[in-house]
Amino acid sequence: MxxxxxxxxxxxxxxxxxxxxTMQNHFLSWRKAVMPYGVDFTAKLFKSLTGKPREATILKLNELFDTTMNPEEVGNVKAAHFKTLVDTTxxxxxxxxxxxxxxxxxxxxxxxxxxxxxxxxxxxxxxxxxxxxxxxxxxxxxxxxxxxxxxxxxxxxxxxxxxxxxxxxxxxxxxxxxxxxxxxxxxxxxxxxxxxxx
The missing domain is CATH 3.40.50.1000 (HAD superfamily/HAD-like)
Structure with missing residues (x-):
């Protein structure tokens, strides 16, 4: 205790x-959302971003990987995938x-x-x-x-x-x-x- x-x-x-x-589900959902943009979303990277809201996470990834992901679009993909996993929490x-x-x-x-x-x-x-x-x-x-x-x-x-x-x-x-x-x-x-x- x-x-x-x-x-x-x-x-x-x-x-x-x-x-x-929920972290495994968040991790998988982020990977799915950012993979099309060539972002290597590792567990280590995820841990460093834990606690950031969705939009702030995407802006930080844009900065780190020199990408131009749209926070709303990518955030919606992430959220939609997470919803499919939420009942396993x-x-x-x-x-x-x-x-x-x-x-x-x-x-x-x-x-x-x-x-x-x-x-x-x-x-x-x-x-x-x-x-x-x-x-x-x-x-x-x-x-x-x-x-x-x-x-x-x-x-x-x-x-x-x-x-x-x-x-x-x-x-x-x-x-x-x-x-x-x-x-x-x-x-x-x-x-x-x-x-x-x-």
Missing amino acids: IEIPKQAEGLIFDLDGTVAN KEIAIVADVVRKYHNILPMSIGTGSTRNGAKKTLEVIEMSHFFDIVITANDIENPKPHPETFLKCAELMGVHPMNCVVFEDGILGIQAAKEAGMMVVDVNDYYKMEFTI
């Missing part, structure tokens, strides 16, 4: 790769157990780079919607991770000072965002190994 710091007064969870094991038990343990004990929220619809669907599939009244998504913020806005908004809505929040994250950008917000961080990679297969 993951131990949380004694001074924790609120818990914030990233969704993809933290509470829900499972919870990440070691983190989901923390959610169940602290439900109704500490305020909890989700802070994700996913879209509102994507996050809603994922939470439904893993049957965890009822644990979270506060879900901050890419639709609710101006500045995505590594900017701390997502997590600061969660803290504000929970009524907990950022210093007393614990963020559960798997992504490099999300961990940076949590630290930038002055929050305590649990890197779930220390407890759970994400494997990617093609």
Whole structure:
């Protein structure tokens, strides 16, 4: 079981790769969307982009590979493929157990780079919607991770000072965002190994 710091007064969870094991599906969907443009979308590249919203990911890939992918078109291909896989999503038990343990004990929220619809669907599939009244998504913020806005908004809505929040994250950008917000961080990679297969 993951131990949380004694001074924790609120818990914030990233969704993809933290509470829900969606990362393999996101990886395959991104590969399918960008392959026609000659982009070699490796697991290592994917990990470095984890937490970025769709459009920002495509703009970054354009920069890295000197491509001119249309963020909306390519994003739609990615999203459509991901939808075909979403019902296979499972919870990440070691983190989901923390959610169940602290439900109704500490305020909890989700802070994700996913879209509102994507996050809603994922939470439904893993049957965890009822644990979270506060879900901050890419639709609710101006500045995505590594900017701390997502997590600061969660803290504000929970009524907990950022210093007393614990963020559960798997992504490099999300961990940076949590630290930038002055929050305590649990890197779930220390407890759970994400494997990617093609």
